[in-house]
Amino acid sequence: MSPLADLDDQQAVISDESEYPFVDSQYGRKNLKGLRGEFMAMASRCELLARPKQAGSKAQDDKIDQERITQAFSRAMAEVKCIEAKYSRFSENSVLTQINRGAGDWQAIDDETLGLLKFAEHCYRLSQGRFDVTAEPVLALWPFGAGESAAPPSDSKIEAALAQVGFERLIIEDNHFFLPYGMGIDLGGIAKEYAADRAVEVLRRELPEYDLLVNLGGDMIASPGCERPWQIGIEDPHKLDTPARVVTLKSGALATSGHSRRYLLHQGKRYGHIIDPSTGYPIKGAPISVSVFAPSCVVAGMLATLAMLQGEGAEDFLSRQGVVHHIIRG
Template sequence: MLNRRNFLNGLPRSRPTPPDRYWLHVNRSAMACRFEVTMPPSEHSGVVVARDALDEVDRLEEQLTIFRESSEVTFINQEAASAPVRVESTLFELLLLCQQLYCETDGAFDITSGPLSKCWGFLRRQNRVPTFDEIEAARLYIGSDKLLLDCESHTIRFARPGVEINLGSIGKGYALDRIAATMRGRVRTALLSAGSSSILAFGSGDIGHNGWSVGVRHPKYLDRRLALLRLRDCAMSTSGSEEQYFLHEGKRYGHIIDPRTGQPAERVAGVTVIAGSAAVSDALATAFYVGGPELAERYCSRHPDVLAIMLEADAERPVVFGNNSKCEVEMI
């Protein structure tokens, strides 16, 4: 739903710009997407800072991916069913956050849902419709309550063999938070993006601006915008299956699975979440897509810094839940 090419409303489009007025872009490919740092011309000294900050993404990918034998998460998945595994401190804090979000979303966000993604063939893009028995067998290993986290020893243990963790539904947002932490204090303002799913804005944009303008693409009509947001010191993530899905016997199956049922979520066309951190907005976008308007409304009413824009699959007009003082919303 994010339209990354239309982030910056103020960019000149009709006449050449003096070289010292060009917007600055630094990017890096990682985590199967492109991370990009955008800065106004006034931050020309921030290019080196941005390059250094993007080095953190490479380190995080090496730590968090399930597709490399050398990663810390792979080691956890291999060993934690047998004995407690000591976890690096920042990763341990991330796992605590994931377990907290699992509880707060009634299981709609769950980093243990990997066996279901495998069952449906989504992890390796070998799309298939599993049998009922296959889904039920996979569900035996699902549930972040099966992750036994010890805050004293910073260890994790799985409650049973077959459990595994996959941080794909929060990892890109978490990486943006880490990039921002590296850049803050050295750069006044920047817009950070991870592919087409997550954005983090800090500062107010160019001199005289009061935020970064970001277009939200319509999940049903991809050539249209659903809303225009102005972000300042907050993060935004989107979730939808308009691009990742497969057809089987005339039925459409999206790639986002409800870990509580084992079936692809299908009630929501798309959802955009604004929160204080990109890790939280990333996770909640998935959770609200799975849990629907009831979960979004309940969660936002309890967390005043979270805002959600949701378009249900059978609706033409979106619904806005909650509020965030760092984000201005203009529905289109």
């Protein structure tokens, strides 16, 4: 396996794919010969896969094609990193950080940001307020990833932060936007899946004669009409790096939401990272893992997250949506 590209390297690492058994929902493998690019983005290991549509075609044998694929992979990776740089709440220079700093004033936003906020509003309505991108003040309190020594926030801090949460308080008028003072936005539940959709669009333009798969940390999308299905391993949360189930994907997306890898462990109590914005605490009764199939990755990811936020009602929620899904409980 090729080593991961350095975070600052703008060239995806390319390797031959003949040795890998399948695509995994966390770490990415595949079962048919082709080319694979790897990089890191959005705190996730990411990969881009390209496989000739016709076995033995000129594209598979042409050495020049590898350079073209390398360039296409690099453009797709740059698209992902551009979205990360624009919408990360952890970056001091991101557009999202500037929006949060401008709370209390009317701000101009571009069409891309407007589209994401409109989609976030749809998520908010569909989830009856459980999916709320204005939960940033609460999310900022929880030190997920800081290690076992980190403590959960106090009840008083959570209560104060909850007073600054509520999508209905935002005002969106054309390309102008008002975020009340003290509030903040976190697009972490949307941006990675949106980036996957954008990346596969780039690859489709550049490599129309290839079957393509984009995998951003387990959220993945295949180009439409793949001649041969990709085999996808849905990770077993009880035995990490091992598939609980292997499924096939010929087109569309598969996204997984869960808390087997991101959580806070304090004094023997485990806190999952998926926060209920109505309480400020991790959702109760949620599955360990929810995987959803949908035409786009951003929709698959949204439905998987919304199902997690339903807690005990995850299965009923997805059944009402009429989507194929796979749920793992403890």
